[in-house]
Amino acid sequence: MKRFWKLLLRNPGGLIGSIILLAAIAVALFGPIVFPNSPWRMVQRPFLPPFTISALPLGTDALGRDVFAGIIYGARVSLLVGLVSTLAALAVGIPVGALAGYFGGRIGDALMRFTEFFQTVPSFALAIVLVAIMQPSIVSIVLAIAIVSWPPVARLVRGEVLSLRTREYVQAAIVTGQSHRWIIWREILPNALSPVIVLASLMVATAILLESSLSFLGLGDPNLMSWGYMVGAGRTVIRQAWWITVFPGIAILVSVLALNLIGEGLNDALNPRLNKEGR
Amino acid sequence: MLAFIAQRIMKAIVVLLAIVVLNFFLIRLAPGDPAVVMAGEAGASDQLFVAQLREKFGLDQPLPVQLYRYVKGIATLDLGFSFRQQAPVSQLILERLPATLLLTGTAFAISLLSGVLFGILAARRAGTWADTAITILALIFYATPLFWVALMAILLFSVTMDWLPSFGYETVGANYTGFAHVLDVGAHLILPAMTIGLFFMATYTRMTRASMLEVKRLDFVKTARAKGLRDAVIQRRHVLRNALLPVVTLAGLQAGTLVGGAVLTETVFAWPGIGRLMYEALLQRDYNLLLGVFVVCSAMVLAFNLITDLIYRSVDPRIEFAA
Numbered sequence: 001m002k003r004f005w006k007l008l009l010r011n012p013g014g015l016i017g018s019i020i021l022l023a024a025i026a027v028a029l030f031g032p033i034v035f036p037n038s039p040w041r042m043v044q045r046p047f048l049p050p051f052t053i054s055a056l057p058l059g060t061d062a063l064g065r066d067v068f069a070g071i072i073y074g075a076r077v078s079l080l081v082g083l084v085s086t087l088a089a090l091a092v093g094i095p096v097g098a099l100a101g102y103f104g105g106r107i108g109d110a111l112m113r114f115t116e117f118f119q120t121v122p123s124f125a126l127a128i129v130l131v132a133i134m135q136p137s138i139v140s141i142v143l144a145i146a147i148v149s150w151p152p153v154a155r156l157v158r159g160e161v162l163s164l165r166t167r168e169y170v171q172a173a174i175v176t177g178q179s180h181r182w183i184i185w186r187e188i189l190p191n192a193l194s195p196v197i198v199l200a201s202l203m204v205a206t207a208i209l210l211e212s213s214l215s216f217l218g219l220g221d222p223n224l225m226s227w228g229y230m231v232g233a234g235r236t237v238i239r240q241a242w243w244i245t246v247f248p249g250i251a252i253l254v255s256v257l258a259l260n261l262i263g264e265g266l267n268d269a270l271n272p273r274l275n276k277e278g279r
Numbered sequence: 280m281l282a283f284i285a286q287r288i289m290k291a292i293v294v295l296l297a298i299v300v301l302n303f304f305l306i307r308l309a310p311g312d313p314a315v316v317m318a319g320e321a322g323a324s325d326q327l328f329v330a331q332l333r334e335k336f337g338l339d340q341p342l343p344v345q346l347y348r349y350v351k352g353i354a355t356l357d358l359g360f361s362f363r364q365q366a367p368v369s370q371l372i373l374e375r376l377p378a379t380l381l382l383t384g385t386a387f388a389i390s391l392l393s394g395v396l397f398g399i400l401a402a403r404r405a406g407t408w409a410d411t412a413i414t415i416l417a418l419i420f421y422a423t424p425l426f427w428v429a430l431m432a433i434l435l436f437s438v439t440m441d442w443l444p445s446f447g448y449e450t451v452g453a454n455y456t457g458f459a460h461v462l463d464v465g466a467h468l469i470l471p472a473m474t475i476g477l478f479f480m481a482t483y484t485r486m487t488r489a490s491m492l493e494v495k496r497l498d499f500v501k502t503a504r505a506k507g508l509r510d511a512v513i514q515r516r517h518v519l520r521n522a523l524l525p526v527v528t529l530a531g532l533q534a535g536t537l538v539g540g541a542v543l544t545e546t547v548f549a550w551p552g553i554g555r556l557m558y559e560a561l562l563q564r565d566y567n568l569l570l571g572v573f574v575v576c577s578a579m580v581l582a583f584n585l586i587t588d589l590i591y592r593s594v595d596p597r598i599e600f601a602a
Contacts, residue, residue, distance in 0.1 A: 117294060252424050
């Protein structure tokens with residue numbers, strides 16, 4: 001594990017990404033404590049340009065709400081949704097992929113057809129439909145993102161399990177009469193973990209993009225300030241007040257970029273055979 | 280080959296059927312009794328009218344019968360009725376479809392062409408400043424939310440520089456005809472197409488670069504070099520052709536993402552396509568229309584996947600079609 005972090009942090013992209021992500025997590029955890037202004041409260045006149053009042057560095061929006069406070073509180077929603085929906089997608093994708101790969105045959109075929117079906121359906125459109133039907137809330141958003149993002153996990157895990165189950169140590173476990181559950185959980189999955197970790201870090205990035213896109217379309221949780229909502233709300237007044245849309249967008253871009261960099265850094269660290277070329 | 284095509288079409292039809300069934304249950308999950316909602320949308324809510332509606336739309340029938348009717352309806356392109364817009368859903372979608380096809384088609388062509396070109400450039404100059412610049416830019420565009428790119432494009436090219444129109448399909452009231460009309464639509468098309476294109480360009484650039492570098496190391500490339508082939512020939516005929524395979528696969532898989540991109544971009548640019556229609560249905564909570572658009576989008580993605588499958592064959596004749 002220690003070596004693993006060392007490898008990630010030696011990769012320049014991985015290092016930059018990790019620093020940005022840690023900063024974002026700190027903002028999400030402690031920002032609202034240090035900065036207790038509610039992002040929904042009117043604090044100044046509407047359309048206050050940025051950098052005019054030091055207490056409101058990023059200005060105010062069309063309702064006189066603090067843009068900076070919105071970005072700080074929005075970090076919570078983005079990171080939380082990104083993380084929880086990815087965990088939920090893993091909770092579906094890993095068992096489906098493991099069962100399909102381990103047992104194969106009819107069960108495996110059926111599970112993979114099911115997976116392919118969800119992979120074919122246009123994911124963002126399905127997420128929109130799901131959230132609209134379940135009514136926008138943080139739970140429905142997490143569920144919708146998980147439902148549209150688990151198939152790649154299942155496919156990846158299936159592939160890994162397929163190749164691992166022919167290994168000698170797994171065959172040995174079968175011969176010694178271990179239960180299927182033990183073999184899958186204790187023998188196979190731990191060895192299939194590294195590509196899943198890489199995929200998961202990229203999935204968090206995609207989930208953040210999805211959440212912000214849903215919120216932008218007005219499908220965000222109405223009780224929580226989010227970056228996508230801010231961009232959506234500022235969209236109609238972009239000609240008068242560019243800062244309302246520009247800053248939250250940068251926040252999304254930077255967080256997603258950080259996670260992608262970490263994903264690539266992890267990929268280089270965990271699959272050292274690849275990516276040697278071109279350096 | 281014919282058997283293969285037939286098989287693929289059959290498979291696509293099965294998937295489409297599954298999507299239709301999913302859709303049917305999603306409509307049933309939508310909040311509110313459909314008949315009451317319909318009555319409310321039509322502006323009346325007395326019991327008699329609700330009962331009539333229930334009978335007219337077969338909502339008093341058992342679920343399997345309803346499902347059968349729904350599937351049969353879709354097979355004849357009947358996607359239900361939008362009470363908010365007072366028109367059949369299929370008619371609303373057909374009116375908007377050409378604009379979306381124009382937009383996504385243009386965006387797809389731009390992104391694939393430029394993405395592959397930039398990817399080749401980066402791979403051939405691997406390690407130089409050009410490669411670094413392309414790689415970093417692709418990384419950034421890949422992480423940028425589409426709706427925000429759209430807004431920044433408007434801010435830059437419409438508000439600040441006043442070069443291009445920021446919304447719509449054509450200049451309202453200008454009534455251009457012939458070539459002037461084409462130019463007008465083209466000017467309106469540039470920003471939305473570039474918005475979608477940028478994200479996909481980033482994806483294809485990254486994929487092409489990675490794939491070219493990987494293929495370049497393979498033994499058959501060394502063989503080709505040992506045979507004394509010229510570098511240009513090796514790059515074009517051996518490396519590029521093989522490197523493009525994963526790019527084609529990716530392009531096929533991304534049809535769904537393209538649809539999602541169309542929803543966001545058409546919303547921002549008020550482009551009169553089905554993405555915008557989906558947004559309108561969303562605002563009005565018009566579930567019939569929303570799910571109708573969803574079915575059509577899914578069908579488009581399936582068709583697109585089918586086409587990429589066939590293209591794949593022509594790019595890589597080694598592939599066997601056991602399906």
